[in-house]
Amino acid sequence: MKNNSLMRLLKRALPYWKIILLCMLCVLLVNMAELYKPLIMERVIDDFLIGSKPERGLYSITGMGIIYLLLIAVSSGLTVFQVNAINHVGQSIVTDLRRTVFSHIQRMPLSVLDKYSSGRLITRATNDVEALSELFTDVIIDLFRDVFLLAGIIIIMLSLDIQLALIGFTVIPFIALITNIIKKKMKANFIAIKSLTGRINGFFAENIAGMKLVQIFNMQKDKENEFQVLNNKYYAASLTRLKLNSILRPSIEIFNTLAIALLVWYGMGRIINRSLDLGVLYAFTNYIKQFFAPINDLAEKYNTIQSAVVSADRVYELLDQKDSLEDYDSGIQVGRLEGSIEFKNVWFAYNEGEWVLKDVSFRIEKGQTAAFVGATGSGKTTIINLISRFYQVQKGEILIDGININDINLRDLRRNISVVLQDVFLYSGSIRDNITLNTPMSEEEVQRALELSCADTFIQELPNKLDEPVSERGSTFSAGQRQLLAFARTIAHDPSIFVLDEATANIDTKTEKLIQKSIENVSTGRTTLIVAHRLSTIRHADVIFIIRKGRIVEKGNHETLMELGGYYSRLNAV
Amino acid sequence: MKDRIIPEFLRKYWINYLWGAIFLFLGVYIATLSPKYLGTIIDLLKAPIIDKGQVFNYIGLIILTALGVFATRYVWRYFIMGNARNMECFLRMEMLRHLQKMSVNFYNARKTGDLMAFAVNDIGAVRMSFGPGVALILNGLGTSLLSVFSMVRIVHPKLTVFAMLPIPIIIFVMIRMGTTIRNRFRLVQKNFASISDRINENISGIRVTKTYVQEDDEVSRFDILNNQMKQSNLDLIRVSSLMGPLIQLFFGICFMINLIYGSSLVKAHEITLGDFVAFNGYLTMIMWPVISIGRIINVFQRGMASYRRLEEIFSVKPEILDGAASNPEEEQEKLEGSLEIRNLSFAYPGHSEYALKDINIKLEKGQILGIIGRTGSGKTTLVNLLLKLYNVEPGKILIDGRDINDYSLKTLRENIGYVPQDNFLFSATIQDNIRYFSDQFSDDEIEDASKISMIYDNIMEFPARFDTRVGERGVNLSGGQKQRISIARAVIKKPAIYILDDALSAVDTQTEEAILNNLKEEMEGHTGIIIAHRISALRHADEIIVLDHGRIEERGSHEELIKKDGLYHELFREQYGIETRESWEDEE
Structure with missing residues (x-):
């Protein structure tokens, strides 16, 4: 050796x-x-x-x-x-x-x-x-x-x-x-x-x-x-x-x-x-x-x-770890996906034997907004990780537009999905770079993305506006501002599926409002999956999934779930 | 008192350098005997009738000098280099002690990486100066002086002068080239650092990169740095590759002069063949110190820069001290926990605007205060002052009716159970993180604390339970799990005053409720301050104050505040929507 x-x-x-x-x-x-x-x-x-x-x-x-x-x-x-x-x-x-x-x-x-x-x-x-x-x-x-x-x-x-x-x-x-x-x-x-x-x-x-x-x-x-x-x-x-x-x-x-x-x-x-x-x-x-x-x-x-x-x-x-490398070349070239998502009896574990998702099945139609609600460690974040094929499911299959995501060209798959995580990552460079990400884009497109994402107000206040440099991974911006930028990035790239892990902490209520508005704009015309923490976010969803210990225990919209009188209605009683 | 830390060390241990220097010069002296002995042997062998006994004597002497050099070298290295190692460890310990006394303000103004550089690079560079640096200088000076002296005295003064002619040129060239090399080397290091930063950034953002299929673009961006690195390396090599050959060449001239002029002296019988050979030996001895000039300059330049940086950092006085009236010995260990804040205003050092203005709070033992407000309203500042992480004017904050400055820091902080916003855990076992490395808590207490903070079940699922390591080499905990461990750490102290600074932000609402209920029981008879963004976290507060721009904007119970239709009401509406108002009130 x-x-x-x-x-x-x-x-x-x-x-x-x-x-x-x-x-x-x-x-x-x-x-x-x-x-x-x-x-x-x-x-x-x-x-x-x-x-x-x-x-x-x-x-x-x-x-x-x-x-x-x-x-x-x-x-x-x-x-x-x-x-x-x-x-x-x-x-x-x-x-x-x-x-x-x-x-x-x-x-x-x-x-x-x-x-x-x-x-x-x-x-x-x-x-x-x-x-x-x-x-x-x-x-x-x-x-x-x-x-x-x-x-x-x-x-x-x-x-x-x-x-x-x-x-x-x-x-x-x-x-x-x-x-x-x-x-x-x-x-x-x-x-x-x-x-x-x-x-x-x-x-x-x-x-x-x-x-x-x-x-x-x-x-x-x-x-x-x-x-x-x-x-x-x-x-x-x-x-x-x-x-x-x-x-x-x-x-x-x-x-x-x-x-x-x-x-x-x-x-x-x-x-x-x-x-x-x-x-x-x-x-x-x-x-x-x-x-x-x-x-x-x-x-x-x-x-x-x-x-x-x-x-x-x-x-x-x-x-030498070549087998596990992601393959960007093979697979069905799909262009723009419609965005319907289906999980069929999905089982998943990060470590062998420790199932994080157990037999999860659901369907989200194109254009719908779905909220995933559950305690920490219940598996809701895992679900959104799987859609981008960041991890391989062990059993069952995930279909987008009826095609198994394992068969879709990885590059195409990910271009169609935009994921915004709790802690938004910004590249060093300018704000503009962070929105366009090296993709050729007209000034109008960038402006439109900023307006829809409600990020334009704070960007207007920056000395160099769009060309303001981003230093040390964006630490000069607040968590809320970074999130708005991530939404602008999403809109600019116009994916058919938008995935959001809603931030829980440390966002002042004013920015919080902008974020709510922004999420609404981003999710319009897109299949949207949100790991939600705010009741207001959840309420706007077309379909709500309650996850407990890796299983979907309740699903429906706000009204039907309230009538059901289960976990969700108790959550609302707080 | 600590600001002259290195001189203090030297005063204590200078004798080591003296002994080191004595043995070093002794060693150098012995070493310079060797060429002469070899020369003598040559002369003895050249004689028509060889005196065997004499030759044996000199052979014996040569072996003895070699042993002498070996022994003295071992001793002086032990004294000089060993002393520098001792200094290194001493400085590092002092650095830790010093850092532990520094205030939050000190850390806010400095990056962790910079402080790390003090503890690692700067102390290392100072060691290099006081160890190898000192040794190189002493050895170089001793060797060249004694060699030249021997050349002049034993061999021939004029030959010495001629043969040494190129040496000033070498020294000049070395110093000039050394500067260029150092500059180019710095550029290489800078490029190396930016490559590290680039990769670091890339790995932190790998999800975004993957999501937006930016891999190829990332590689092209990396290529630019990568090629810069290559270029700067080659630029450095172009100069540094000249150094060795140039020295060789100039010393070649020295040897040539000896060869031509020295030989003619032998032929003219002014010197013997043995002298000629010995002279060659001395020239070889001088070569080494001259070559090391570049290194000496390098070591001392870095060492002195680091020395100044260290002195500067050591000269920072601790800002936060035990109160003048405090006496840690006499203080009762357990405080009651009643708290009063009178007309407190505070601006951060170096800032003109107030972070807090006219704060008045009175909290009896056993009461719970809720604090809410937008980001930047002064919530955390208030907590920082209660913990005396910044200096507080006298008479502004009183605990048990006594000024906060009249307590020792130890007593003050021992009596506060604080759960910070950023849930920092040490890379140690979960157990150690809960009992904060102290032995005064039993396993049962640790278990209880973890049950109260709702982390017990999670811990039990880990392979090594409470002995599970967290951090880099252990399990990765979620933000919520870390927060709950932080809560357990505060709970186990059973402190007089609890302070929860947005400590439940990363746990879901159900767990939050469970923890709050547990804490309510636990905090019975203890004073509590709960800071939150979410109104739901304040449900057990006896009084809620609403901070805005450093002032108390509103205060009262939840019901009272809701009715006021002010900032609190606004926050409430934002978080729950107007329609849930009834359900909240129903529950209350």
């Missing part, structure tokens, strides 16, 4: 294979220059400083200096090119992936979305994708570079002097062992710190949001103690991290020094019997130092890969 998602990610790099290959070539050249540098030193020491060979042209100390600088200049240029090129690839892949994730979220049905917190989804499309970008930009090329550098050093060392090389390598197993042990501890520590940080952040977020309650209920001391526990755990974990970090890198340095000591100790004998040049020994100490840099680097990349694997798994876990 783990390697799987990593492999799938890497496959996304395939289209860029030419650039990647070019980058690898650059890296190879840079590596070679890097490897050649100590050899220049070796030449200078052995040929000119110890030996006294004649200097001719480039074969001189000055010449060697110039070659040295040229090598660095060329490899610097190549590095700049390579880093930019590979980042281009990485950013392209990541931008594409981010788009894929975002589009995927758009297609996820509510039944799946409900299970994700918005925070988690945001993390998928931002932080997780970002972690993957490092995989492409740093890890792939660096891995290649480090491996080749390592191989190059090994080859050069072996070709310079096999015995010295083998002695230098003796410390590798120790380093591998130590790195392995410490890395394991670091990983556990890393996870612990991450989880603690998350909890600390969560604690602060919640307590800031709920501070008024904390103060009113005198919870300060309890909350402080709760936090102290978290904070202490975090401190302990961060000290552990500190100690592990203090050991890992320096211990590699120690082995590095040990290797040099071994080389000098062994090389000494050979220098005495003239079978080894001093310059070669010096070059070896340099190579040994270079030798550990890629190993260090590889160890450091380990973390990046680790978090990339976690992120890749999480991103693919999301992207």
